[in-house]
Amino acid sequence: MSLQTPYLLFLGDAPDALAAKVAQGIRDWRPGISVGQFRLPGCKADMGLPDMTIGEAVAAGAKTLVIGVANRGGVISESWKAVLVEALAAGMDLAAGLHNLLRDEPDLVAAAKEHGRKLHDVRVPSVKYPIGDGKRRAGKRILAVGTDCSCGKMYTALALEKEMRARGMKADFRATGQTGILITGDGVPLDAVVADFMAGAVETITPEAADDHWDVVEGQGSLFHPSFSGVTMALIHGSQADNLILCHEPTRTHMRGLPHFQVPTLEALHEMVMPLARIVNPDVRVSGISVNTAAMGEDEAQGYLAGIEEAMGMPATDPYRFGVAKLVEAL
């Protein structure tokens, strides 16, 4: 799937900033991709973009209205509908990553058809992927792998892309989840791909490239998370990563959603992932560690990172707090 840009960010009636975190991600990582924001009365989120009507957004060149807000249950609220239909009528596509699919709303389907526009449900694969073949491809690839789900893999990969581009390197973040797809306008919702085609989907979004080009692949799940380890495995083999970044959240007491599973150590992750990754790329190495230290004080975080660097013999940082320069230098 490829979304047409620029975007109009739809914030709806977001009750707080957190409800609009998808919009915030787009704003943070692709600051130039949106011409403005659309807010309904009572909206408590603000991306600092010009507030626009649908007509103003189209006049400013907007091609896709992106639903950057989620309400409880991920449904498409009736109060949004009139705006969404107006956007379709005015010539914009719609894109969303909600559980409630755009395509399951008959009035949106009818309006899209009438006006020749597209409904992009980025939670659902729109491409028929091939079966993976594991053939070595030119170009370089980095994959973020975690001790758990939701421990900063997407943030780490986006921060790497930004830092690498700032240094003049050729780097592309490759999204494998819905938020990443909305941020960059492209990618694969890997958790929704049929099992046989997972590795092939990852190969498809990290194609052969110039020797000095880097794909920075968003990780998913964890080898240690029994609900989703198969998805992680497909990423490791599909990406044939040259460099792995280990991601960790040190204050978590158990695996996400699984109180009966402990979070492994970074050392355990390192030992587990390397032989698996070597199957498709004998030269793979772990080049650094990304730690989400949000729950720690500044000194504590610095001390923790220094300890990890000494124990593991490789650079460790919190991308949000201290940037990823160290990780890029170690590539």
Add this chain to the structure above:
Amino acid sequence: MSLQTPYLLFLGDAPDALAAKVAQGIRDWRPGISVGQFRLPGCKADMGLPDMTIGEAVAAGAKTLVIGVANRGGVISESWKAVLVEALAAGMDLAAGLHNLLRDEPDLVAAAKEHGRKLHDVRVPSVKYPIGDGKRRAGKRILAVGTDCSCGKMYTALALEKEMRARGMKADFRATGQTGILITGDGVPLDAVVADFMAGAVETITPEAADDHWDVVEGQGSLFHPSFSGVTMALIHGSQADNLILCHEPTRTHMRGLPHFQVPTLEALHEMVMPLARIVNPDVRVSGISVNTAAMGEDEAQGYLAGIEEAMGMPATDPYRFGVAKLVEAL
């Protein structure tokens, strides 16, 4: 999906015995499950069952006509159609594992609807599976894992079930592919399940059971096969196996379909799978080895197995040639 039994085995116009290998699997592993066979003129396959018309099969109690033959391309031949429609009209469901789905044939869909019968495409999941949770369940589980795809995992698991039942043990083969599903009438076509639900699907077909009950789970793919390793991973974590059987085909020169990948050794598989399997079951162990020695002479096979037993320190057998008594004794 649960298929109604007994079956009528449809052999169609099979050009040779190999074309009817699904029917042969049903005949071999569930000898009492079929009341008869249906053959079109020119059929070269024979299951040694009574040849029956549709009317005779229904009179004998047949509830499902199973397409046990595949022609080139896996299509539903026009010459089969009249028989299939007749079976639906006579009150039988249809079941098939072909690429060409029964549900994609309008005349079959119409006949099924008219007569209130079901079309079972066992290649497609018919159940909405939950996300796996990795919680420990009572009962015992055995999983066949391979150095490669198609190296005897299904055969090994079916042979184990048969031997265990013959010894009075409670054992159920759990199918994870289309042939296994047709043989037993139940299971999950794991390679067609959406990524997020793979582990949950495996948990669903290996539910909590009595302490002395054994699920014998059909393996898929290989951790070393980059096209399908994610599916294998989901089986390892979803089954939370107590016992693993390593499966191997020693004369293969490369991974199936991937000439650029070597087949690993049994030792390499052993080292790779154990730490992954321990995540969900700390007590897991490899209890034996199953080798497909079809390409070896009898003496060579015996010598090879003896060498493996000595090197690995556990029982090794070729289930087809020498049975699986050793593997059952080692559980």
